[in-house]
Amino acid sequence: MDLIKVQNLCKNYGDLEVLKNINLNIKKGSIFGLVGHSGAGKSTLLRTFNGLEPIASGSVQINGLEISSLKGKELRHFRQKVGMIFQHFSLLGRKNVYENIILPLQCAKMPINPKEIQNLLELVGLQDKAKAYPNELSGGQKQRVAIARALSVNPMLLLSDEATSALDPSITGAILDLLGDINRELGVSIVLVTHEMEVVKRLCAEAAFMENGQVLKSGRIEDLFLTPDPKMREFLGENEILPREGLNIRIYFPKNLAQNPIITQMARTLQMDFNIVWGNLESFNGIALGVLVINIDKNAKEKVCAYLDEQGAKWEIIQGERNG
Numbered sequence: 001m002d003l004i005k006v007q008n009l010c011k012n013y014g015d016l017e018v019l020k021n022i023n024l025n026i027k028k029g030s031i032f033g034l035v036g037h038s039g040a041g042k043s044t045l046l047r048t049f050n051g052l053e054p055i056a057s058g059s060v061q062i063n064g065l066e067i068s069s070l071k072g073k074e075l076r077h078f079r080q081k082v083g084m085i086f087q088h089f090s091l092l093g094r095k096n097v098y099e100n101i102i103l104p105l106q107c108a109k110m111p112i113n114p115k116e117i118q119n120l121l122e123l124v125g126l127q128d129k130a131k132a133y134p135n136e137l138s139g140g141q142k143q144r145v146a147i148a149r150a151l152s153v154n155p156m157l158l159l160s161d162e163a164t165s166a167l168d169p170s171i172t173g174a175i176l177d178l179l180g181d182i183n184r185e186l187g188v189s190i191v192l193v194t195h196e197m198e199v200v201k202r203l204c205a206e207a208a209f210m211e212n213g214q215v216l217k218s219g220r221i222e223d224l225f226l227t228p229d230p231k232m233r234e235f236l237g238e239n240e241i242l243p244r245e246g247l248n249i250r251i252y253f254p255k256n257l258a259q260n261p262i263i264t265q266m267a268r269t270l271q272m273d274f275n276i277v278w279g280n281l282e283s284f285n286g287i288a289l290g291v292l293v294i295n296i297d298k299n300a301k302e303k304v305c306a307y308l309d310e311q312g313a314k315w316e317i318i319q320g321e322r323n324g
Helices: 042-048 072-079 097-107 114-123 139-151 169-186 197-203 221-226 230-236 262-270 298-311
Strands: 002-013 016-027 031-035 057-062 082-085 157-161 189-194 206-211 214-220 247-253 275-284 287-296 314-318
Touching: 002 042, 002 189, 016 042, 016 189, 016 206, 016 214, 031 042, 031 169, 031 197, 042 157, 042 189, 082 139, 097 114, 097 139, 114 139, 114 169, 139 169, 157 169, 169 189, 169 197, 189 197, 206 221, 206 230, 214 221, 214 230, 221 287, 247 262, 247 298, 262 298, 287 298, 298 314
Parallel strands: 031 189, 031 206, 082 157, 157 189
Antiparallel strands: 002 016, 002 057, 206 214, 247 287, 247 314, 275 287
8 A cells, every 4th residue: 555646846046956756656665765866956856845945747646635725723633643863963062862752742742752752762762861951962862862753643644854974884784774674663654865875775665766866667677677777887886897699698686586696506517617706795674685797799689588488587688888
């Protein structure tokens, strides 16, 4: 079931079109990534999900509600169900951890249950920091407070705008693990904006790749990785330097094939030699996926391609030049 439906969304800043005919479906209970280089429009799109950015045309529906039609109390009530975490934490320095966490409840005049706040502190690993102030915390701890604050109103949706980009790599992993735990334990849907492909690989089941205000491709991480267009391949860091002689074949291995020795078996079955000129095996949200480029004699094209088809591997013939 879809939680978010975006149809033909466009947004302008004056004469500048910053979002161009965006169409997306994001499933309830999922972790979805909006990924791309800086300036791609990711954060702007994210902010249309809670009404912080008005749209020029199109539709954004969250749990069946048309966001652009919400005004006044209706919009405020909706926003209480959407938590948001930012790159720079945005904690109030004069309030301690506990007071920062309950701030959304106070602003919304909602009841405060101390036991629930304590449970949140334990969930984010700060049960002993309730009375500490932001200047006494590390960057990772500050982000954990910001996450607990976003969860204090029991949201159905958590929006993360580059929440790990200001953190050290060692801390980033712990925050991503925490977001994964929140998704599994609380069932909160998460949409995260990032320019770091490692974040998407580690956490997301689905993603949309954006550039210049457009969604170039969206879907399951596995499909994005196995059938990337040239711009997506560049973003993934798949820059290959390939020989001009012979025939180069790029082979994509889905999860059911990534661990199987297909190439070794092909060499034995077809009784032929070939060169492996580039390869990459990575984990995407716990799924091992691989890409391999082999160089073969042009005369062997027919039998090699027929063998790959029989094994269920995706493949394409590529030119012997730098790709990316």
